[in-house]
Structure formats: C-alpha cells, structure tokens
Amino acid sequence: MKAINKMGFEEATPIQAQTIPLGLQGKDIIGQAQTGTGKTAAFGLPLIEKIDPENQNIQSIIIAPTRELAVQVSEELFKLSYYKRSRVLPIYGGQDISRQIRALKKNPHIIVGTPGRLLDHINRKTLKLDGVHTVVLDEADEMLNMGFIEDIESILSNVPAEHQTLLFSATMPDPIRRIAERFMQNPELVKVKSKEVTTPNIQQFYINTHEKQKFDVLTRLLDIQSPELAIVFGRTKRRVDELTEALNLRGYTAEGIHGDLSQARRMSALRKFKNGSIDVLVATDVAARGLDISGVTHVYNFDVPQDPESYVHRIGRTGRAGKTGMAMTFITSREMDMLKSIERTTKRKMDKMNAPTLDQALEGQQTMTAEKIRSLIEEGNLSYYSKAASQLLEEFDAESVVAAVIKLMTKEPDQTPIKLTDEPPAFSKRGGGGKGSGGGYKGGSRNRREGYKGGNRSYNDKGRGGQQRRSGGSSNSGKNKAYSN
Ligand SMILES: Nc1ncnc2c1ncn2[C@@H]1O[C@H](COP(=O)(O)OP(=O)(O)OP(=O)(O)O)[C@@H](O)[C@H]1O
Numbered sequence: 030m031k032a033i034n035k036m037g038f039e040e041a042t043p044i045q046a047q048t049i050p051l052g053l054q055g056k057d058i059i060g061q062a063q064t065g066t067g068k069t070a071a072f073g074l075p076l077i078e079k080i081d082p083e084n085q086n087i088q089s090i091i092i093a094p095t096r097e098l099a100v101q102v103s104e105e106l107f108k109l110s111y112y113k114r115s116r117v118l119p120i121y122g123g124q125d126i127s128r129q130i131r132a133l134k135k136n137p138h139i140i141v142g143t144p145g146r147l148l149d150h151i152n153r154k155t156l157k158l159d160g161v162h163t164v165v166l167d168e169a170d171e172m173l174n175m176g177f178i179e180d181i182e183s184i185l186s187n188v189p190a191e192h193q194t195l196l197f198s199a200t201m202p203d204p205i206r207r208i209a210e211r212f213m214q215n216p217e218l219v220k221v222k223s224k225e226v227t228t229p230n231i232q233q234f235y236i237n238t239h240e241k242q243k244f245d246v247l248t249r250l251l252d253i254q255s256p257e258l259a260i261v262f263g264r265t266k267r268r269v270d271e272l273t274e275a276l277n278l279r280g281y282t283a284e285g286i287h288g289d290l291s292q293a294r295r296m297s298a299l300r301k302f303k304n305g306s307i308d309v310l311v312a313t314d315v316a317a318r319g320l321d322i323s324g325v326t327h328v329y330n331f332d333v334p335q336d337p338e339s340y341v342h343r344i345g346r347t348g349r350a351g352k353t354g355m356a357m358t359f360i361t362s363r364e365m366d367m368l369k370s371i372e373r374t375t376k377r378k379m380d381k382m383n384a385p386t387l388d389q390a391l392e393g394q395q396t397m398t399a400e401k402i403r404s405l406i407e408e409g410n411l412s413y414y415s416k417a418a419s420q421l422l423e424e425f426d427a428e429s430v431v432a433a434v435i436k437l438m439t440k441e442p443d444q445t446p447i448k449l450t451d452e453p454p455a456f457s458k459r460g461g462g463g464k465g466s467g468g469g470y471k472g473g474s475r476n477r478r479e480g481y482k483g484g485n486r487s488y489n490d491k492g493r494g495g496q497q498r499r500s501g502g503s504s505n506s507g508k509n510k511a512y513s514n
C-alpha cells in the first residue's frame with residue numbers, strides 16, 4: 030500500500046479489482062481489459078506479494094514482446110515493489126550480454142524479458158528458472174501468436190510444472206485464447222464486454238484519402254490539431270524512415286522507431302519523445318503494444334493497421350489512465366474493407382473526418398497563433414517590448430501590426446520536396462481472407478503465418494521486392510521477428 034500510495038494511485042481500476050483477488054488465491058488468469066487501464070499492476074501486485082525477498086532464486090518471469098515494453102514493465106514493477114526490495118531485472122536483446130550475465134549473478138527475484146534473449150540465456154545456462162512459481166505473458170495474444178509461440182513453449186519447458194500463469198492483453202481473439210488454455214490450469218477468464226474493447230476516452234476518426242495525399246493530410250492535421258505528443262504509425266520500416274525524414278524536412282521534430290534500428294537509437298528516440306524534445310514519434314507496430322507515455326494526445330494511422338487487434342493497441346497509446354485522446358486512421362478507397370473489419374471487432378463506428386484543405390490548415394494555425402498571443406497577454410511581463418510596439422503603432426494601424434505578427438508566427442505552406450515510396454494497400458496482403466468471417470481476424474492470422482514461414486512477419490519490409498535495408502548488425506537471427514527482440 031505504501032508503494033501504491035507513492036505512485037499516486039487512489040483506487041483500483043476495474044481489471045485490478047477483479048483480478049488481484051484471484052491472483053492472490055494462486056489462480057491462473059486470462060485478463061483482458063482496455064488499453065491504459067492498469068493491467069501491469071493487475072498482474073504485478075499479486076506477483077510481488079508472492080515474492081520472498083530472502084529467497085535467492087528467480088521466482089517469477091514476465092515475458093513481453095518488445096524490448097521497450099520489457100524495460101517499462103520492469104520499471105513499473107520496481108516502483109510497485111519499492112518498499113519490499115524485490116530485485117527486478119529486465120533482460121532483452123540489443124543489450125550487452127555479459128552485462129546481463131553479471132546482473133543475473135546478483136540473484137534477481139523477478140525477470141522481465143523478451144523471448145529471444147531469455148532463450149539465449151537459458152541455452153547459455155546463465156538463466157535458471159527452476160525456482161519460478163509465477164509466469165506472466167504480457168500482451169499474451171501477441172506472445173502466443175505465430176511469431177513467438179515456439180519460443181514461449183521452449184521457455185516454459187524450463188519452468189517447474191507447478192506454477193501460476195497470468196496472461197494479460199487488451200485483445201484476446203478466440204483462436205488464441207484456445208491456445209492459451211493449453212498452457213493453463215482451469216484459468217479464470219476476466220474480460221471486458223466486447224462492446225468496450227476500445228476505451229471511450231479515445232475519439233476515433235477515419236479519413237478517406239489517396240495514397241499520394243496522405244503526407245499533406247498528415248502535416249495539415251498536425252498544424253491544426255497541434256498535438257502535445259503524437260505517434261504516427263507506418264506499415265514498414267522503410268515507410269517509417271521516409272516519413273521521419275520527410276517530417277523533419279518540413280520543419281517538424283520527429284524520430285523513428287523500428288526493429289532495424291540499433292537499440293541505442295530506439296532508446297534515445299523514445300527518451301526524446303518522453304521528455305518532449307521531439308513532438309512526433311514515427312513507428313512500426315513495434316511501438317503499438319503496451320507503451321505507456323504520458324502526454325500522447327494524438328495517434329495517426331498513416332497506414333491502416335494490418336489487423337483489428339493492431340488497431341486497438343495502436344490507438345491505445347493515447348487516452349490512457351482516464352486521459353482523453355484522438356485517433357485518426359487514413360483509409361484509401363481500396364482499404365475500405367479493412368475499416369469495416371476493424372469496426373466489426375471493436376463494435377464501434379469511427380467518425381468520418383474530412384481531410385483538411387490548405388485553407389483550413391492555415392486558418393487552424395492562425396487560430397493557434399491567436400491563442401498563443403492571448404495567453405502571452407494574460408501572462409503579462411511584456412513591458413520590455415512596449416517601446417518597439419508603440420513605435421510600430423505610431424507608423425501603422427493596429428490591425429496591420431497584429432496581422433504582421435501573426436504572419437511571422439504562422440508557418441507558410443512548405444513545398445520542400447520529400448520522398449515517400451508507395452506502399453501496397455493493406456487488403457492486398459490479406460489474400461481476400463477475413464471477409465465476413467469472425468471479424469477479419471482469421472484472414473490476418475493466415476497471412477501472418479505465411480509471412481512467418483517466409484522468415485518475415487508482415488510488419489517487416491525486408492525481402493519484399495528484393496529490397497534489403499541496412500540491418501546494422503541486427504541481432505535478429507534466422508527467424509527475423511517483427512519486433513527484433
Ligand atoms: N489504480 C490506478 N490508478 C491510477 N493510475 C493507474 C492505476 N493503475 C495503473 N495506473 C497507471 O495507468 C497507466 C496505464 O497502465 P498500464 O500501462 O498498466 O496499462 P495497460 O492496461 O497495461 O495498457 P496496455 O493494454 O496499453 O498495455 C500507467 O501509467 C499506470 O501507472
């Protein structure tokens with residue numbers, strides 16, 4: 030309770046209220062609740078309760094799909110167990126392995142890791158799991174999907190048969206839930222009604238646009254909506270690289286994050302985004318799941334997500350912990366069936382938003398500028414500028430002076446050339462599957478499997494059209510998962 034108070038939590042969220050008592054009874058749980066509703070503490074608190082700080086064994090492992098999420102979850106657990114002094118250690122790819130080995134020798138109680146690196150340590154015999162009594166799969170549906178399931182099975186074969194299993198996610202498609210139950214003993218299923226898969230805190234819009242106009246639409250929206258922090262999701266790594274460069278050319282401060290970048294760059298992009306030194310994070314689905322960054326007010330799906338689950342997670346990066354947010358999804362005419370399939374899964378219609386015109390964008394900027402001027406006047410402290418102001422007012426009428434100031438503060442239409450390679454529309458990859466069958470999940474799943482066999486998941490642009498991007502000594506071996514964990 031002391032740790033929870035220190036974190037400023039006043040009451041349990043519904044998923045916490047429903048699952049914590051079950052977790053404390055030692056039950057296996059499948060917990061499904063909307064993005065940003067505190068699932069980390071829902072599994073974290075019962076887990077921490079069971080840790081014996083005197084015992085030198087690793088007592089719990091938490092498996093997460095991306096490195097950034099592993100780090101975040103371990104930080105949240107560290108805070109939740111602050112006064113208990115349980116030792117939490119994140120273990121993920123892209124980080125110096127000998128440093129991890131040294132840290133593992135200091136007898137951590139809880140490990141939070143990505144599957145590839147956990148297996149690496151198991152194989153090197155630097156990670157011993159025979160004292161583990163609790164296993165958590167965060168983003169469980171993702172962890173039990175094609176790209177990860179073999180790794181999960183191998184990891185679990187090293188954990189004593191008697192253990193508690195906690196699976197959490199905002200999405201849990203039925204086929205995956207059936208796989209999950211194979212790993213569990215009489216699991217309790219705690220889930221929100223399907224009508225509420227996405228949180229009401231997020232306003233959801235779609236915008237019909239042409240592939241070639243997407244970038245202008247994006248920059249106009251950024252100008253009009255003026256997000257505090259925005260995440261722009263693109264379909265491929267190349268798309269993310271090109272979008273990031275294009276945004277910077279047009280005067281926005283953006284950085285990209287995807288699986289081919291070095292871990293140092295991924296971390297630094299995220300750090301800059303969190304502390305506000307960049308306004309826009311451009312990302313593949315590597316940033317779709319679990320990341321909890323306060324201040325993200327807007328999510329733009331520059332490319333429509335590959336499956337409805339990805340949509341739910343992507344837009345869930347905003348509107349967290351009771352805050353509000355907005356999500357805009359760009360849809361080309363050939364992708365309308367994707368929109369329908371998403372709406373079938375979320376059981377909620379997105380509102381249509383018209384692509385803003387240039388005039389609207391300029392008008393939006395002027396309104397923002399006027400707003401800034403207003404708040405500056407309210408703040409006062411302008412006496413230092415009053416001499417120059419009265420000089421100007423002697424020469425010109427007040428309206429001309431103010432108009433010139435607004436012009437100075439408003440961005441002129443920027444025509445700096447940018448490069449964006451066309452991406453094929455999303456539906457072409459779905460092979461016609463998913464239509465009318467179970468909300469489109471099946472089609473997506475089949476495609477993922479195909480992508481996986483080919484050594485590539487669909488988020489990955491490697492190997493398509495023979496294009497090989499710089500892989501920077503990526504630690505991805507053989508299987509080449511989307512997240513490069
Ligand atoms: N009881 C609570 N009261 C207030 N804030 C809370 C509470 N529990 C968790 N939070 C905060 O809410 C935010 C979202 O929590 P968390 O990241 O666990 O969400 P989640 O359900 O796992 O979302 P996602 O599905 O996106 O992974 C975090 O900043 C967390 O610290």
Ligand SMILES: [Mg+2]
Binds near residue numbers: 068069167319
């Ligand atoms: Mg989470």
